Amino acid sequence: MDNGLKIDLKAAETVVCEKCNNTTFSEVFSFKKVSKLLTGSSQDALVPFPMYKCESCGHINEEFQMPE
Numbered sequence: 001m002d003n004g005l006k007i008d009l010k011a012a013e014t015v016v017c018e019k020c021n022n023t024t025f026s027e028v029f030s031f032k033k034v035s036k037l038l039t040g041s042s043q044d045a046l047v048p049f050p051m052y053k054c055e056s057c058g059h060i061n062e063e064f065q066m067p068e
Contacts, residue, residue: 015061022056030066 016023027050034045052064 015063017054017057017059018061019059020054020057022054024055025052025064026055027051028053028060032066 014023015025017025029048029050032047032049034047036042036044039045049066051060051066053060
């Protein structure tokens with residue numbers, strides 16, 4: 001679907017690791033357990049939260065971390 005928006009990625013900021021300045025990341029997941037009492041279900045629910053870790057050193061930038 002073309003919404004007419006033109007983005008020049010050459011002008012966009014490249015995200016780098018806060019620790020080692022690497023520019024490649026891997027997707028990892030953290031999970032929150034939600035009580036069955038809150039969901040109305042017969043079991044607790046696991047809710048995944050995707051985050052991105054540095055391919056080089058494993059650090060997760062603050063902007064990628066799960067909000068607490």
